[in-house]
Amino acid sequence: MVSRVIPVDVFDLVIFGGTGDLARRKVLPGLYRRFLAGQMPEDSRIIGAARGELTDAEWRAQVAGAIAEFVPKEKQDKTAIAGFLERLTYVPIDARGTTGWERLKELMRENVVRAFYFSVAPGLFGDIAQRLSDHGIADAWSRIVVEKPFGRDLTSARALNEVLARHFTEAQIYRIDHYLGKETVQNLMAVRFANILFEPLWKAEYIDHVQITVAETVGVDGRGAYYDKSGAMRDMVQNHLMQLLCLIAMEPPWHFDPDAVRDEKLKVIRALKPVLAQDIVRGQYAAGGGEPGYAEHAENSASRTESYVALKVAISNWRWQGVPFYLRTGKRLRARASEIAVTFKQPPHAIFDDAKGWHENVLVIRLQPDEGMHLWVMIKEPGPGGMRLMQVPLDMSFADALAEVSEDVPDAYERLIMDVIRGNQTLFMRGDEVEAAWAWTDPIIEGWESRDDRPQLYDPGSSGPEDALMLMHRDGRRWREIR
Ligand SMILES: NC(=O)C1=CN([C@@H]2O[C@H](COP(=O)(O)OP(=O)(O)OC[C@H]3O[C@@H](n4cnc5c(N)ncnc54)[C@H](OP(=O)(O)O)[C@@H]3O)[C@@H](O)[C@H]2O)C=CC1
Numbered sequence: 075m076v077s078r079v080i081p082v083d084v085f086d087l088v089i090f091g092g093t094g095d096l097a098r099r100k101v102l103p104g105l106y107r108r109f110l111a112g113q114m115p116e117d118s119r120i121i122g123a124a125r126g127e128l129t130d131a132e133w134r135a136q137v138a139g140a141i142a143e144f145v146p147k148e149k150q151d152k153t154a155i156a157g158f159l160e161r162l163t164y165v166p167i168d169a170r171g172t173t174g175w176e177r178l179k180e181l182m183r184e185n186v187v188r189a190f191y192f193s194v195a196p197g198l199f200g201d202i203a204q205r206l207s208d209h210g211i212a213d214a215w216s217r218i219v220v221e222k223p224f225g226r227d228l229t230s231a232r233a234l235n236e237v238l239a240r241h242f243t244e245a246q247i248y249r250i251d252h253y254l255g256k257e258t259v260q261n262l263m264a265v266r267f268a269n270i271l272f273e274p275l276w277k278a279e280y281i282d283h284v285q286i287t288v289a290e291t292v293g294v295d296g297r298g299a300y301y302d303k304s305g306a307m308r309d310m311v312q313n314h315l316m317q318l319l320c321l322i323a324m325e326p327p328w329h330f331d332p333d334a335v336r337d338e339k340l341k342v343i344r345a346l347k348p349v350l351a352q353d354i355v356r357g358q359y360a361a362g363g364g365e366p367g368y369a370e371h372a373e374n375s376a377s378r379t380e381s382y383v384a385l386k387v388a389i390s391n392w393r394w395q396g397v398p399f400y401l402r403t404g405k406r407l408r409a410r411a412s413e414i415a416v417t418f419k420q421p422p423h424a425i426f427d428d429a430k431g432w433h434e435n436v437l438v439i440r441l442q443p444d445e446g447m448h449l450w451v452m453i454k455e456p457g458p459g460g461m462r463l464m465q466v467p468l469d470m471s472f473a474d475a476l477a478e479v480s481e482d483v484p485d486a487y488e489r490l491i492m493d494v495i496r497g498n499q500t501l502f503m504r505g506d507e508v509e510a511a512w513a514w515t516d517p518i519i520e521g522w523e524s525r526d527d528r529p530q531l532y533d534p535g536s537s538g539p540e541d542a543l544m545l546m547h548r549d550g551r552r553w554r555e556i557r
């Protein structure tokens with residue numbers, strides 16, 4: 075077994091919203107797992123900050139509860155948990171008031187990395203940035219981590235970028251998109267840019283179309299208030315699906331370096347054509363299987379917010395001329411399955427008579443749940459049956475490689491937080507990228523609003539609305555099964 079943990083510098087990480095849902099479910103359990111893996115240097119500290127008047131002991135007890143709930147049992151090591159909890163300090167603080175800021179300042183140490191994680195409602199991002207600056211807490215060593223949603227349209231995203239830029243340089247701002255922290259997403263870049271095999275075929279001449287699917291089985295239970303003002307387009311497409319699209323479509327960056335990668339992603343976003351109304355399908359899950367429908371979850375019976383969206387997207391550049399990218403995402407679907415499927419064109423001339431047995435080559439990049447890559451190729455059906463064709467997958471799943479590594483693969487949040495500490499922005503969105511993504515998304519949403527568009531109802535546990543099937547059928551193509 076090999077340990078591949080890369081050491082990081084000593085750090086102070088302040089989590090604004092340290093008692094909130096995201097901190098409890100993802101950030102703190104993730105940090106514990108990094109501690110367990112030996113990646114948190116001695117003397118590093120985690121400081122929780124929220125309005126609640128808690129003592130250190132009370133916050134530690136809450137964090138212990140979060141670890142018990144959200145870390146797999148086999149990773150719950152009593153000694154390690156005790157050691158981790160000792161690193162935690164809590165400061166009652168009001169992002170909009172004066173409470174707590176002087177105490178936070180006193181706690182800050184010189185010459186260690188300072189990271190401030192804004193795990194609070196987006197309306198507080200500007201207040202926190204302002205107060206960090208006013209109290210002289212943020213110095214050149216400091217970084218801020220900004221959660222999603224980064225605005226709800228171009229205007230608000232611009233305003234937020236401006237507020238943050240008053241106090242921090244772009245090199246200090248880490249805008250999280252947790253999809254970029256997923257293992258397979260990074261593997262996608264390795265497969266594309268560390269092999270000669272794919273690049274010559276990676277263009278309109280050889281690729282028929284690309285499908286990007288992020289299907290969820292969960293509904294919006296408990297998050298209805300946020301989600302109803304957002305919908306799948308803002309919640310998933312503008313950020314996560316857009317990032318996946320960029321990584322598939324971008325030109326090779328000159329180096330695996332934050333700005334080189336982000337420059338190439340930005341070019342893709344700017345090259346996206348406006349989407350026509352007939353190329354978009356919106357859906358909303360109905361009640362079914364004893365579960366309430368979207369409208370009940372959102373506590374808004376008249377809601378027109380989409381919990382599903384499918385669209386056909388085109389990129390206006392040489393490489394992708396005429397290649398459709400079909401994107402879909404939705405809640406309460408048949409299975410939790412996220413994947414990118416790149417379907418190649420037919421060979422120019424068929425020499426085998428078995429036309430029925432023939433299928434296109436497809437590269438499937440599977441993000442979750444069973445991450446890996448499969449390249450579907452044609453072979454001869456084994457046996458004496460003559461020259462019959464069959465499709466088989468070349469399996470590039472990572473299970474074997476992972477078994478060689480002694481510790482678990484960090485989840486997206488763990489990896490991204492450690493990247494913040496290392497000062498590596500490659501997997502974070504730059505301000506201009508986010509704005510360009512909104513500039514493309516805004517007209518789509520404005521179109522729905524101006525037409526008072528109603529999403530089509532779909533059955534929970536299904537593959538989404540009927541019209542989404544038509545989106546591909548009319549082009550003579552089919553969605554891959556969600557499984
Ligand atoms: N939860 C999730 O799964 C995800 C969340 N996000 C984003 O993460 C952020 C946090 O979300 P989530 O954890 O769900 O939110 P919660 O409402 O669960 O938590 C909010 C946190 O902020 C604190 N807080 C609220 N007001 C103030 C204030 N004035 N000053 C200081 N602290 C304050 C709260 O504590 P107190 O009330 O005691 O002050 C609490 O700790 C949001 O931007 C959200 O969009 C992104 C992706 C997923």
Ligand SMILES: O=C1O[C@H](COP(=O)(O)O)[C@@H](O)[C@H](O)[C@H]1O
Nearest residue numbers: 222252288290292309310412442
């Ligand atoms: O950002 C979000 O992502 C989750 C899906 O993330 P995953 O890692 O579980 O695929 C989604 O449920 C949520 O609505 C959205 O805000």
